[in-house]
Amino acid sequence: MNHSSFLDELEAEAIYVIREAYAQFERPSILFSGGKDSIVVSHLARKAFAPAGIPFSLVHVDTGHNFPETIEFRDRYAASLGAQLIVGSVQESIDRGTAQEEQGPLGNRNRIQSVTLLETIEREGLDCLLGGGRRDEEKARAKERFFSHRDAFGQWDPKNQRPELWNLFNGAKQPGEHFRVFPISNWTEMNVWHYIRREGIELPSLYFAAPRQVIWRSNSWLPVSEYITLRPTEVPVEKMVRFRTLGDITITGGIESEAVTLDQIIAEVETLRQTERGNREDDKRSESSMEERKKQGYF
Amino acid sequence: MNVLRFTTAGSVDDGKSTLIGRLLYDSKSVFIDQLDAVAASSKRRGTELDLSLLTDGLKDEREQGITIDVAYRYFATPRRNFILADTPGHVQYTRNMVTGASTADAALILVDARHGVVEQTRRHSFIAGLLGLKAVIVCVNKMDLVDYAEAAFTKVCADFESVRHAAGLPEVHFVPLSALVGDNVVDPSARMPWYSGPTLLALLETLEPAVPEAVSDFRFPVQTVIRPRTTEHHDFRGYAGRVAGGRVAVGDRVTVWPEELEATVDGIFLGSQALKEAHYGQSVVLTLDRDVNVARGSVLTAGSAPKRDASLRAKLCWLDAKGHRPGVRYEFRAQGGHGQAMIAEVERVLNLETLAYEAGDGQLEANQIAEVVVRCATAPTTETYTDQRVMGGFILVDPVRGTTVAAGMIH
Numbered sequence: 001m002n003h004s005s006f007l008d009e010l011e012a013e014a015i016y017v018i019r020e021a022y023a024q025f026e027r028p029s030i031l032f033s034g035g036k037d038s039i040v041v042s043h044l045a046r047k048a049f050a051p052a053g054i055p056f057s058l059v060h061v062d063t064g065h066n067f068p069e070t071i072e073f074r075d076r077y078a079a080s081l082g083a084q085l086i087v088g089s090v091q092e093s094i095d096r097g098t099a100q101e102e103q104g105p106l107g108n109r110n111r112i113q114s115v116t117l118l119e120t121i122e123r124e125g126l127d128c129l130l131g132g133g134r135r136d137e138e139k140a141r142a143k144e145r146f147f148s149h150r151d152a153f154g155q156w157d158p159k160n161q162r163p164e165l166w167n168l169f170n171g172a173k174q175p176g177e178h179f180r181v182f183p184i185s186n187w188t189e190m191n192v193w194h195y196i197r198r199e200g201i202e203l204p205s206l207y208f209a210a211p212r213q214v215i216w217r218s219n220s221w222l223p224v225s226e227y228i229t230l231r232p233t234e235v236p237v238e239k240m241v242r243f244r245t246l247g248d249i250t251i252t253g254g255i256e257s258e259a260v261t262l263d264q265i266i267a268e269v270e271t272l273r274q275t276e277r278g279n280r281e282d283d284k285r286s287e288s289s290m291e292e293r294k295k296q297g298y299f
Numbered sequence: 300m301n302v303l304r305f306t307t308a309g310s311v312d313d314g315k316s317t318l319i320g321r322l323l324y325d326s327k328s329v330f331i332d333q334l335d336a337v338a339a340s341s342k343r344r345g346t347e348l349d350l351s352l353l354t355d356g357l358k359d360e361r362e363q364g365i366t367i368d369v370a371y372r373y374f375a376t377p378r379r380n381f382i383l384a385d386t387p388g389h390v391q392y393t394r395n396m397v398t399g400a401s402t403a404d405a406a407l408i409l410v411d412a413r414h415g416v417v418e419q420t421r422r423h424s425f426i427a428g429l430l431g432l433k434a435v436i437v438c439v440n441k442m443d444l445v446d447y448a449e450a451a452f453t454k455v456c457a458d459f460e461s462v463r464h465a466a467g468l469p470e471v472h473f474v475p476l477s478a479l480v481g482d483n484v485v486d487p488s489a490r491m492p493w494y495s496g497p498t499l500l501a502l503l504e505t506l507e508p509a510v511p512e513a514v515s516d517f518r519f520p521v522q523t524v525i526r527p528r529t530t531e532h533h534d535f536r537g538y539a540g541r542v543a544g545g546r547v548a549v550g551d552r553v554t555v556w557p558e559e560l561e562a563t564v565d566g567i568f569l570g571s572q573a574l575k576e577a578h579y580g581q582s583v584v585l586t587l588d589r590d591v592n593v594a595r596g597s598v599l600t601a602g603s604a605p606k607r608d609a610s611l612r613a614k615l616c617w618l619d620a621k622g623h624r625p626g627v628r629y630e631f632r633a634q635g636g637h638g639q640a641m642i643a644e645v646e647r648v649l650n651l652e653t654l655a656y657e658a659g660d661g662q663l664e665a666n667q668i669a670e671v672v673v674r675c676a677t678a679p680t681t682e683t684y685t686d687q688r689v690m691g692g693f694i695l696v697d698p699v700r701g702t703t704v705a706a707g708m709i710h
Contacts, residue, residue, distance in 0.1 A: 005301050006301040006302050006380050008581075009301065009302060009580060011582070012541060012580055012581050012582040013582075015541075015582035016522070016541045016582045019522045019523055019539050019540075019582070020522060022523060023522055023523045023595055046570075047569070047570035048539070048582070049525055049539075050568065050570045050571050050584075051525075051527050051529075051531070051532045051535060051537075051568075051571065052525050052526065052527035052528075052529075052532070052535075053527070053529075135371045135373070136372075136373045139370075142370045142371055142372065143368045143369065143370050143371075149701075158368060161368065162702060162703045163394050163395070163397070163398040163618050163703055163706070164398060164703075165397070165398055165401040165402075165692060165694055165703070165706045166401045166402065166688060166689060166692045167402075167541070167634075167689065168632055168633070168634070168692065168693070168694050170632065170694065170696055170701070170702075170703045172630070172696050172698075172701030172702075173701050174700070174701060177701075185371070186371070186373070186382055188373045188375075190375075
């Protein structure tokens with residue numbers, strides 16, 4: 001298989017979509033999680049407008065439960081792009097009383113991120129968020145459009161999406177509505193890794209295996225942090241662990257791995273028999289947990 | 300071709316979801332946790348491992364056992380990458396089929412071996428032809444239920460001839476298979492010794508549908524203008540777009556539409572990299588040797604002149620639940636321009652049962668296909684759809700609700 005020219009085609013498609021978002025919206029922004037997919041979207045955005053600078057700000061929804069590496073990377077990366085960084089704080093939404101913390105031992109801040117995200121969109125007057133969502137990630141995402149319409153409540157209505165023909169994207173909207181745009185919709189996890197290697201894109205160290213303090217919970221290695229409460233049976237151990245996706249530190253499980261270089265990661269991903277989000281606690285709640293969250297305005 | 304984009308059509312009972320599940324499963328594109336979820340779900344429903352569940356997405360779909368919307372699937376073999384647009388086949392979802400087919404190179408059309416070519420087969424084939432798909436694979440499914448009899452297969456092949464003719468399909472292949480059991484999907488079947496052709500996957504791996512855009516005259520619709528306004532690039536003025544037809548090289552003379560001005564390409568860029576030429580499908584930035592008025596909606600061309608008509612004859616598929624009524628204005632959107640438009644005339648409407656065009660009453664309802672005349676306030680730069688899909692397709696948008704109400708293909 002000729003990876004290189006397939007990557008060229010995916011890149012050309014993504015650049016086209018990013019330029020459409022820029023041309024059709026007044027205040028587009030990149031939804032930046034610090035994970036590899038949003039880093040790839042930012043890289044593509046830089047490539048799409050060179051030699052001009054990147055014409056988007058970066059929006060980060062900060063749950064307050066972060067890997068310190070993510071925040072450090074985020075600040076450095078935004079500065080290197082010359083992009084404005086907009087941070088929406090989940091803690092502030094909780095303090096204002098617009099978001100309520102989930103209770104119970106399995107409570108986390110994943111779901112209420114949507115509240116903060118929608119508040120940030122409104123506060124900043126954003127009308128388009130470019131995200132790193134991919135259709136191969138999850139079954140509700142398999143039905144997502146490149147240009148995904150959200151109503152005034154930020155809701156995704158899977159039964160009433162706009163048909164997307166050829167490469168004519170329709171960003172028309174009414175006041176208060178916004179769009180989510182997914183330039184790398186057609187990429188798979190493998191494509192993303194090959195592209196990162198080809199382009200020499202820098203990633204947070206969390207993607208690479210290192211000795212880390214973890215506990216075994218819900219079939220994956222969860223990092224020990226001040227934000228999780230250990231159950232009596234849970235004993236922290238040190239393991240060579242890396243993360244396949246990056247999210248809130250309380251729900252992002254790692255896998256045991258010795259992969260410390262991109263080549264080793266690619267070799268590992270090629271043999272993995274679990275989906276990428278298989279270690280995400282947020283997706284395990286029910287058969288349709290991603291779908292439910294998307295309807296409420298989740299990324 | 301490194302990637303084949305294909306679409307599937309079939310009604311609920313043709314076993315389409317099972318076929319796709321089988322294709323993914325037998326080509327080892329399914330992860331263990333996905334398979335576990337399907338196994339658990341099958342068990343809850345009291346069925347054996349149901350591969351069709353691999354493609355079921357939304358809650359309503361699982362509950363009703365149907366597909367509502369286009370779902371995209373990805374798999375790769377050592378020979379090729381595949382992007383599959385899985386579309387539901389029932390009548391009321393014609394719009395999804397049209398959507399899925401608009402970006403596909405090829406279509407799979409499912410036929411139940413017990414029932415042969417039916418109305419749905421004709422309709423799906425017709426839409427594949429309408430959207431200009433270059434290759435169609437007719438999957439004669441459920442061969443296990445007709446004792447793998449060659450006669451059932453050859454009857455479909457013979458009956459399909461008239462459909463192929465009516466739909467205008469240039470390239471058609473037939474494969475007898477059983478998605479449920481796995482015959483001729485990925486692995487050759489021992490139960491059909493009379494069939495010596497390739498399996499479905501082998502066919503998908505080797506199909507080379509024609510891409511007329513790759514060899515056509517140069518077409519470059521401009522998405523946006525890039526002006527860095529920095530000290531380093533003070534006078535840089537680049538035109539960003541994706542090549543919609545042919546190729547261009549530094550030094551080529553081009554014409555800028557709608558002004559019809561001549562200029563020479565003096566730079567081609569991809570990111571910070573300078574290229575000597577760009578070809579169909581590449582997203583690049585072009586610079587010209589002189590200042591001409593270029594903006595979003597402008598088109599750079601070489602060779603033959605593009606179509607520049609305000610009045611366009613087109614095949615139109617009405618997609619919106621709210622029908623069209625005479626006199627309503629829409630927003631016209633194409634690669635080569637956008638602006639106000641109206642449907643000046645609904646000439647004939649397709650009868651989906653007979654597949655013949657008949658006189659209409661000037662109105663259009665959801666999922667209807669018609670021959671129309673669209674009148675644009677300002678002439679866009681377009682092409683005939685059959686020559687160039689990218690330049691020849693357009694959409695109509697409801698100016699108030701913002702929804703995409705129709706898809707058109709220019710004659």
